[in-house]
Amino acid sequence: MAEQIKTLRFRLTKRFGVKTVLDDFALEVQGREFVTFLGPSGCGKSTALNLLAGLLPLSAGEISLDDARIDRLPPERRGFGMVFQNYALFPHLTVFENVAFGLALRGLPRAEIADRVARMLGLVQLPGLEGRYPGQLSGGQQQRVAIARALVIEPRLLLLDEPLSNLDAKLRVEMRAEIKRLHADLGLTSIYVTHDQAEALSLSDRVVVMREGRVVQAGTPMDIHDRPASLFVADFMGYRNFFPVSVTDTRADGTVAGQSGTLRFAGRGAAPLELGAAAIAAFRPEDLMLTEYPPGENVVWGRVRLTEYLGREHDLEIVLDSGQVVKARVPRPVAVRSVIGLRLAADRVVVLPPEDGGAGA
Amino acid sequence: MSLRRVRLAPGAGLLWLLPSVLYLLTMFVYPFCYGVYLSLRPVTGDGGLSFGNYLGFLLDPWQARTIWVTAWIAVPNTILTVALALLVAYTMRRGIWLERTITTLLVLPIALGTVLVAEGINGFYGPKGWLNQLLVAAGISDPVRLTRNYTGVMLALFVQHFPFCFLMLLGYISGIDPALEHAARIHGARPWAVFRRVMWPLIAPGAAIAFALVFVMNFGVFPSAVLVGQPAGPTRTIAIAAYQQAFEHNDMSMASAIAVIMGACQLVGLIVVLLLRSRMAATGVATVGAGKR
Numbered sequence: 001m002a003e004q005i006k007t008l009r010f011r012l013t014k015r016f017g018v019k020t021v022l023d024d025f026a027l028e029v030q031g032r033e034f035v036t037f038l039g040p041s042g043c044g045k046s047t048a049l050n051l052l053a054g055l056l057p058l059s060a061g062e063i064s065l066d067d068a069r070i071d072r073l074p075p076e077r078r079g080f081g082m083v084f085q086n087y088a089l090f091p092h093l094t095v096f097e098n099v100a101f102g103l104a105l106r107g108l109p110r111a112e113i114a115d116r117v118a119r120m121l122g123l124v125q126l127p128g129l130e131g132r133y134p135g136q137l138s139g140g141q142q143q144r145v146a147i148a149r150a151l152v153i154e155p156r157l158l159l160l161d162e163p164l165s166n167l168d169a170k171l172r173v174e175m176r177a178e179i180k181r182l183h184a185d186l187g188l189t190s191i192y193v194t195h196d197q198a199e200a201l202s203l204s205d206r207v208v209v210m211r212e213g214r215v216v217q218a219g220t221p222m223d224i225h226d227r228p229a230s231l232f233v234a235d236f237m238g239y240r241n242f243f244p245v246s247v248t249d250t251r252a253d254g255t256v257a258g259q260s261g262t263l264r265f266a267g268r269g270a271a272p273l274e275l276g277a278a279a280i281a282a283f284r285p286e287d288l289m290l291t292e293y294p295p296g297e298n299v300v301w302g303r304v305r306l307t308e309y310l311g312r313e314h315d316l317e318i319v320l321d322s323g324q325v326v327k328a329r330v331p332r333p334v335a336v337r338s339v340i341g342l343r344l345a346a347d348r349v350v351v352l353p354p355e356d357g358g359a360g361a
Numbered sequence: 362m363s364l365r366r367v368r369l370a371p372g373a374g375l376l377w378l379l380p381s382v383l384y385l386l387t388m389f390v391y392p393f394c395y396g397v398y399l400s401l402r403p404v405t406g407d408g409g410l411s412f413g414n415y416l417g418f419l420l421d422p423w424q425a426r427t428i429w430v431t432a433w434i435a436v437p438n439t440i441l442t443v444a445l446a447l448l449v450a451y452t453m454r455r456g457i458w459l460e461r462t463i464t465t466l467l468v469l470p471i472a473l474g475t476v477l478v479a480e481g482i483n484g485f486y487g488p489k490g491w492l493n494q495l496l497v498a499a500g501i502s503d504p505v506r507l508t509r510n511y512t513g514v515m516l517a518l519f520v521q522h523f524p525f526c527f528l529m530l531l532g533y534i535s536g537i538d539p540a541l542e543h544a545a546r547i548h549g550a551r552p553w554a555v556f557r558r559v560m561w562p563l564i565a566p567g568a569a570i571a572f573a574l575v576f577v578m579n580f581g582v583f584p585s586a587v588l589v590g591q592p593a594g595p596t597r598t599i600a601i602a603a604y605q606q607a608f609e610h611n612d613m614s615m616a617s618a619i620a621v622i623m624g625a626c627q628l629v630g631l632i633v634v635l636l637l638r639s640r641m642a643a644t645g646v647a648t649v650g651a652g653k654r
Contacts, residue, residue, distance in 0.1 A: 055543050075546040082547045088540035092562045101558075102548035146544075153548060 005031045005156050005189055006066050012051050013060040014044070014213075021047050022213040024061065029191065034183055036192045036200040038224075038236070039210035045193045048210075049159050052191065054078050065156065076105075078157075081150030085162040087142040089134035095121070095145050096130035102153035120152040123182065140171045147179070151186065158183075158190040164199060176202055197237055201225055209233050229270050231280060231355045239282040240327045244354070247277045256351040257297065261322050264297045267349025280352045283344055285315065288328040291343035298344040300326060304336050318342065400617035414618030418602075424619075427599040428626060434511070434586075434598065435579035435630075438518045442579075443572045445519075446526040447564070451556070454534045464531075468524045475521060479588035482517050483508050513589035514596045518579055525578075526571050533567035534560075562641070569638040576630045580623065599623045 011026040022044045037045035050056045054075035063071040103113045124144040164172045201221040208218045228234035245258030256269035265281035293299045302318035316328045403413040486507040493504040545555045583600035590596030607616035
């Protein structure tokens, strides 16, 4: 349906006064791609979206769509659709009028507007609510209307600014699948902003992790999830155990081994590291397995300090002899104060260069 | 420790209302009713109740004319004030350079009071005022007569009521979620279409209230009409008529009748505006959140 774009290329710098919010944030988005800007609040991801939409002027840089510059165009001439965190539905207009808004401005004939609005409301599974006002709808319904309003104009690019963060957990998962389905079915090109890693991983073709106005890592969801390139990304993607080590071995297959006291870890090196250099071994709680192996490389023993039952799994905090704490998630119950062994597969450990600021153990 | 709910006897809560009810009764309801009663007992009458004062006022062209004189000042002035305040507040809705300073300057007239503003207008716009001296010195024109007439009253009322109206509308407009405007722009609305299709319908209920309040204040114009107007003729408003009856002719009864007529005119204005507003509400214009300032 939508006029298919080939590439969106941009390079964004935005300053508010002396504060640089986006520092030469550059990316190339392909047609039909689903790209997510992921980062903590204040990383500039929403500002980037507003710049693309034309709601804010660029301080420097450019935006081009299929090689035509669009950064000087006002928002209404860019032909984009946008979904907002707080829905931003027009409270004085009915559901029908909200969805028809963009079409009416384009001067389409009434019959065609009615037809397209009805089709779009069917697509977002909201038929029969045309006459309601936004105030009479639930949060999930409002967001469906907002999505319909953005999609009915067949946007060249769909921008989504944390569209699910005002919804409850169950609805969020439902709407996530809905957005993914619409993106695929309608052949959309979408840019999605979120601070939720689960949303980013499940929706995206490509995730761009941002920090303080810069890209810190961009790649497929699996790349970002399994091969974080920095402590910041690892922390953001659910790594909860960080052990400072000094590098004792670098192997031909890219594995790096490190040691800290009696603890020895080996895993994929995220960057070239020299022997003796300081590094950080990081791993996720869910990658630890209960074991009877004696202490050694990627095997630690300790006393269980805390257990939390999560329904299917048990979260544990284990205190090692060194006094350090390991967070683990295991499938079967373990008694508090018992001594247990935990093992890691080498491909589940990542050895990261240390970093000033940012995440820490 | 558990908190015990204190249960009041039914109706005991009303007891707390008593002081405010008493205050309202003695300070507002009683004087108002007494005024109405007074107006119905003409000094020339036989001591019984009669509409003599009302008929006397409405049938005397010199007196009845004050209603039109007042309306001719109040209605255009209200339209002008609300329209300009709307324009300025809408422009400033997302903040502007030196906003605090500009807002302070605009609000200053409220603090200064009617008489000082009127004197200021005489000094600036008067025949020997700075404006005329400047115009004459620059050879642009002969002195322009801007005070002691209709224009003077219009200027004074505008200066007094604009800040109030502006602040009220600014609060109202800046309380509207900016995302609505963004959503409208992105989905194809130019700035004018944003105003007409999204912002105005949301602002209108607030503008209606501002209009009603400014109208009521304008209709009661008295000091300005005397100080910068021509109270003997073109700006002899209904408030001046009431004042003259009360303090020049010592006819409190007639003065009360005139005051009641003035109140009735203000009420008619209010009702018209509120009817228009409720018609807007019926078409779905929900009242949005109150202003943030």
